[in-house]
Amino acid sequence: MNDFKSFVIRTEDIRPEEILDLFVPTERDLQLISALKSASPVILEGSRGTGKSFLLRVCEQQQFAEFSGTLVVPVYVSFIKSSLLNTKNEQQFQHWMLARLASRVLRTLYQIGLLAKPTQSASVLAGGPIGLAGEMTELEKVAQRFEDSFKNPGQILDDYVVPDVESFKDAIQDLCEELEHVLNHPNNIRKVRQHQHGKRHVM
Structure with missing residues (x-):
């Protein structure tokens, strides 16, 4: 755990379990977090270092805490x-973004105990069959190759496993429906809550 007396430059360097302890909200902060939790898209604008990422992380941790109810x-x-992407792939940013987003969705679901058994929709978000817990998925490997591309700029990376936007959206919808069926059982909610307490802080 970071020493609270130490100086942290970036929000990304703060451990998840420390976020809420460091949050000293203003009325405007609470309004923004409420908006972030709504179903409507929100764009936070502000200069570098004004706390945009921090508010997103606060929202994330609050929603983890509220999960069993919401x-x-x-x-x-x-x-x-x-900023590290440096390939000749025409859609390098979109493909990197989809790969990272899909990977993060799966990682989060695993960490809170919602994806004990791989599903077809999860395989789409993994870019192929899902291996053992902790193994990198094919999409994680693609994202990593994009991020390493600055070391050998100008190459064309093999990113055929990255789903297009519509396939990604369909996989998310299918996954939500599958998980909704699982969570309709009260015992499963209790298991997820217990899993959260044991695993969430290793994100």
Whole structure:
């Protein structure tokens, strides 16, 4: 755990379990977090270092804590490594973003105990068959290759496993329906809550 007396430059360097302890909200902060939790799309604008990422992380941790009541799974994806992309792939940013987002969705679901058994929709988000817990999926490997592309700029990377936007959306919808069926059983909610307490802080 970070020493609270130490100086942290980036929100990404703060451990998840420390976020809420460091949050000193203003009325405007609470309004923004409420908006982020709504079903409507929200764009946060502000200069570098004004707390945009921090508010997103606060929202994420609050929604984890509220999950058993809301059944909303927050997924936070940092774009900080997008500046490392340096390939000749025409859609490098979109494919990297889809790969990272899909990977983060699966990782979050695993960590809170919602994806004990791989499903067809999960395989789409993995870019292929899902291996053992902790193994990188094919899409995670693609995202990593994009992020490493600055070391050998100008190459064309093999990214055929990245789903298009419509396939991604369909997989998310199918996965939500599958999980809704699982969570309709009260015992499963209790198991997820117990799993959260044991696993959520290793994100």
